Amino acid sequence: MRNKMTAAAVGLLVTGATVLATGSANSHGYTDSPISRQKLCANGTVSNCGSIQWEPQSVEGLKGFPAAGPADGQICAGGNGGFAPLDNPRGGNWPATQVSSGASHTFNWRFTARHATADFKYYITKAGWNPSEPLTRSALESQPFLTVPYGGKQPPQTLSHAGNLPSRSGKHLILAVWTVADTPNAFYACSDVKF
Template sequence: MPSPAEAHGAIQVPGSRTWFCYQDGRNPNTGAIEPKNAACSAAVAQSGVNSLYNWFAVLRSDGAGRVNGFIPDGQLCSGGTGGPYNFTGFNLARNDWPTTHLTAGRTIQVKYNNWAKHPGTFSLYITKNGYDPTKPLAWGDLEPTPFDQVTNPPANGGPGTDDGHYYWNATLPSGKTGKHLIYSVWSRSDSTETFYGCSDVVFDGGNGEVTGIGNGGTQSPSPSTPSSPSPSPSNPSSPSASPSNPNPGNGGCTAMYSVKSAWTGGFQGEVMVHAGTAPVSGGWTVNWTFPGSQTLAQVWSGKSTVTGSLVSVKNESWNGSVPANGYVTFGFLVSGATAPSVNNLTCTSP
């Protein structure tokens, strides 16, 4: 039976470990995950490359906004172990994660990726003075109440793109110096699904610069005291390792791709076909292109046709209807892959 549609997203400013490690590791030419940062490499060694292809999915479907007492000490950054993917490598107690440089007491513009859009509340916690990043993160290391909390902030772009995001201005706590960690919690108001994330920061007078990605260079920061831009219409998707498609509006569908497993010479993928606020009742078609010499080997829960690099998958007779705010899935196997990626993912319905 279809389940409620899953949201997906992760904080990007200040960036979470999964988002920064995805940037650090993804080869822009092949789409392969090849971590350079030592902490990111250790996380991938423990959790596998799927943790970065699915960087936006540190979630608990049964979270219901719960924090202390629900996620065990030492497992905060992975959202515990009850989510759909293995993110336990991102709990590693290290001081060499990619880091955002900030100034205490300053206002920054927070950006939270909206890979899927849903209403809800975003809460930001911060570690207490004396935080030691080389010890496993426990709830007792965090200030007991959020320093910032916002419900249903505006959005720019998305869903289903690296660039689409919610945004809002937040004033950082004063009196903070040195290394700290910002813990983000996104609790949906239309389901119990909750997202968790760890962002490593240092209060050293910085203006949002990021270090530790790639070979240790510094990324250009986002403005630390911005004026909020006006939301823009959703943009079509661009090719990426985890492709996407435009907002379904009230009556269309969207498709969300994830990697289930990968090996030398192939991978297994899954596509979730989402309905918007109105149901899909006349069937659906999902299209994508392969970036290289990949070959579609098998599809289940859908009917496929292949023309060159273009793949089209239509619904079976029994899963052509998708309830409002719900989804159905289909899976597939690919051979001859240099990386588990697809491009230009779209979904259409009559």
């Protein structure tokens, strides 16, 4: 009887450790080119960001954007209320990366935990977008301007790919969506840019 209880306890410990290890090894990542809002918070460029400053890689929400995923006004935080400062437009005063219309731009992701990946998609705000309002689907072009299929592979620790930026002028927002292949989630990163 004692051996059975010891075996059961060991089994529970192993199962618990496996669950904890799996939970802590969830995929995580963010964009740093163009620099994302979460990275600006993490590196101290922007203050009053809440807990996102310690975990810029954790902006995770349901996948299926734009048909599913985070609600309008909560897109930059991935629908995670703890990261709501990312949805705050700050009067349109988020620092912006200088970019050029039509030019190829390199999009760079950093991963703190890699995961099987379906694809990466990049959306941009429409002409006339108001940078002092929270991001909504209606503010974005309905189709991504760049889609990078990834076929279920795991990305390396850093990953870059290039794409041409649509014609725009003034401040805009690029929404990068990293869709995980084997979970119901995706990762979201909003980058403010200026053409």
